[in-house]
Amino acid sequence: MTVDTTIVNDPDTLAEVTAMFRRYEQALMANDTAALTAMFWASPHTLRYGVGEILYGHAEIAAFRANRAGGAPRRVLGKTSITTFGRDFGVANTEFQRANTDRLGRQSQTWVRFPEGWRIVSAHVSLLGETS
Numbered sequence: 001m002t003v004d005t006t007i008v009n010d011p012d013t014l015a016e017v018t019a020m021f022r023r024y025e026q027a028l029m030a031n032d033t034a035a036l037t038a039m040f041w042a043s044p045h046t047l048r049y050g051v052g053e054i055l056y057g058h059a060e061i062a063a064f065r066a067n068r069a070g071g072a073p074r075r076v077l078g079k080t081s082i083t084t085f086g087r088d089f090g091v092a093n094t095e096f097q098r099a100n101t102d103r104l105g106r107q108s109q110t111w112v113r114f115p116e117g118w119r120i121v122s123a124h125v126s127l128l129g130e131t132s
Contacts, residue, residue: 002086004087005086009084017084020039027039031070040058040061041058047123077095091111093108104128108122
């Protein structure tokens, strides 16, 4: 696949990635593990770096989801930036605040369009550390 970097934020592609990002957040807050797992590329090359875990490959990500008691902590999204390149590649970055706490976090997702649809190929979630 060649990414056409001359096409940035094509309106249709941007709308598709934005919709997938929103679907992911809805599934995360609903603890819909089947939907969350399906949104990741089914490949050993997929990765997810979480707050407390480092997961390599779709199988590890699926096992993490299946074994995560109670789902993700409640959160409210802050500033979100979604950028697409060409018609088959996009990145989504968002800030969030965990409910009932001052903890701020960040999340990034790299989305690629495959024949079966948009899938996350790489994701990262982290919490900001305390500053002095």
